[in-house]
Amino acid sequence: MKKIIAFLMILGFASSSCEPDDICDPNTPTTPRMLIQFFDYSNASVKKSVTNLKVIGEGMTEGVVLSPTAIGDERYVTSADSILLPLNTAADLVKYKFINNYGNRNPLIVNEDNLEFKYSRENFYVSRACGFKTLFDLDNTNPFTLTDATPADQMWIKYVIVEKDNITNENETIIKIFF
DSSP, rough: OOHHHHHHHHHHHHHHHHOOOSSSTTTOOOOEEEEEEEOOSTTTTOOOEEEEEEEETOOHHOOOOOOOTTTTSSSSEESEEEEEOOOTTSEEEEEEEEEEEOOOOOOOOOOOEEEEEEEEEEEEEEEEEEEEEEEEEESOOOOOOOOOGGGGGGOOEEEEEOOOOOOSSSSSSEEEEEE
């Protein structure tokens, strides 16, 4: 009987010292998104807020809309000078449509430009609860390709600058877009 009680006590102490590792702490850094900031074309040092801009990833039907008229929906942001966009963890490129003047009743004012980002990926193990995170390095020779969806309307994005090649967290500007 004493052996059974001793065994149960040892088993109880051993199991009580284990901590479940099934919840990923929200403060744990995971796969970062790419921070893109918008700047004024005529004064390159001044950030410029974007309104009525919709950004859609390739193969997606919905995107992120920067619009002052759609405050209630969580996919909408009122107006901003920056946006966080995810990169594809299963491929070495991602394509986005940047639609300026989205939702305007005059289709001649709506202007769509396409940005394709090329990068390499590296996976790192974080923990059992959080799994892996992926860090990205933009391609050194050709990190992005900017094209116009409709050449007749010309591009609304005047130029793009890569501020930083490696994407390791969401607090550093990676891309600057001037319009």
